[in-house]
Amino acid sequence: MKKMVLIFTLILILALACKQNTDKAQVKDALHEKATAIFGSLDPVAENLNNPITDAKVILGQALFFDKRLSKEQNISCNSCHNLNTYGVDNMKTSPGDDGTLGDRNSPTVLNAAFHIAQFWDGRAHDVEEQAGGPVLNPVEMAMPNEKIVVERLTKVSGYKEMFAKAFPDEKDPINYSNMTKAIGAFERKLITPSKFDNFLNGDLQALSEEEKSGLQTFMDKGCITCHSGPLLGGTMFQKFGLFGNYWEYTQSKTVDEGKFKVSGVESDKYVFKVPSLRNIEKTYPYFHDGSINDLHESISVMGKTQLNQDINSEDLDKIAVFLKALTGEVPEAYTKAPEISM
């Protein structure tokens, strides 16, 4: 009799387990279905066919990312503005360069940046590799005078000789500027931060609380998804900041930035910026291209007015903010500090 009970119990457990699996496989939840249609799913790594990711390249890129030798007076590294201990940003309106001069635009997070259609707020670099070469030579950023001097400095570090050789094994003179940007790019391609929202997208309907689901629904219903779609909730298009009214009248920005127009010279590119990703948005304040707004609720409210011609009420602002906080992920611990290199 005991045996029968045991067998019966086992069958019951098995049946329940099976049912749970079936439930997961046959998820037919309207919210989930809509969300996957809009956001797809986040890839674990952002590959680049022109710059295959290898462990040797990533560790070199990580070393370079944290290396202050890449700035003229050796005051700052990539990590100074894109701090991996604080979600890839420095939480400042705009960032001080090597000599302390502040830049023009808010430093965007490097997290998940490799998936963006283009780099910088105005999209002037095609990918993270091209981006990585910019700030090093920018006079108000790392301020190195030219590529040659960067390469000379790197060549003097004995550890880099070995690391570049390992990262670019087929090359005779692997230490060059282009390879530096490739290594940093390869490292950045690993900086992907899945969150509980991804568990939800992948079929775990319990991964989000009822409040977060309600926020997700509100986020979609209000039309935020018109621009903030795809796995990054952004990063897929350019948009005019201020479709309804001048943005600076809402943000109280101190200067008016013409955005993509500065690069293209095309009239209709005035005040056009890349739509930023909303991943880790809770942590990557202050907001917008000039860091003019500190508060998440306020920035959602500004977006409602300038982009959707809507006054989003405070209840809905709360809901959306709750959802956005579910987009906070984790930077892999191993990537948050400089690796050891021989001097």
Place this chain on the structure above:
Amino acid sequence: MKKMVLIFTLILILALACKQNTDKAQVKDALHEKATAIFGSLDPVAENLNNPITDAKVILGQALFFDKRLSKEQNISCNSCHNLNTYGVDNMKTSPGDDGTLGDRNSPTVLNAAFHIAQFWDGRAHDVEEQAGGPVLNPVEMAMPNEKIVVERLTKVSGYKEMFAKAFPDEKDPINYSNMTKAIGAFERKLITPSKFDNFLNGDLQALSEEEKSGLQTFMDKGCITCHSGPLLGGTMFQKFGLFGNYWEYTQSKTVDEGKFKVSGVESDKYVFKVPSLRNIEKTYPYFHDGSINDLHESISVMGKTQLNQDINSEDLDKIAVFLKALTGEVPEAYTKAPEISM
């Protein structure tokens, strides 16, 4: 005395002329100001640095555009689907190829197409030059077996020998597939159709009627400009068709087209299409990637529902339609027929 009257009259005319100029220069109309901020202004020609436009190239491109030799059984030319006498379209849901088989997607207009960020509904060609090479070899379109046979056919036409030589004067063997696409591209770069809306944008506030202005205001207020911005009122981005609901439930489309996903394989590209330009939209029915809707009002209504989560009322639909009709321009007469070429 007569002399005095004459001088006085001249001064008066001059003063009036000056005043008119000042009025134009100091246009400070809120609607006009907002419209120019959103739409910029239309360039007269879409230049391509890699394919400089010359008269010789344009006339060759025009000849090729109308030449049925570019299809296997010589039944169709570019102009068959992109008819320049009917605003660069054939007004069919989808177009018959060389053997009468219908294609999958609605033939988009070639007018102003050179300004689009990418070509085809899914953006798979970078520019009009790359696009021009596609249909010639597509089995359900012009169905030529390969580039070599196209070039052989062109080489047999004595007029083309001279025209290609003139269009590509520095080349030894100018008749090749790549030059064919360049010539067609150069021709298409001339197919720009300014309308009275451009007179308005350029400062003539009387160029639009009160009804058209009211429609423009409604078009902007409803949020159509989120996607339909820039000088083409579209053509600057990709967007999911059906941000709010499945598009095919509104269009009654017979098949479900996955759009850009077919090219990229990326989940969040499902049902994503290039946002079409609204220039000449009155004349380029039927609408959408599959030509599933014939009526302009109905297609605006569908857009409201699927893209803006709004039921646009019939009064506003009328207003928007009135404005859209002000986007109808003219194809320069000289470009609407095949130029003469020696056989």
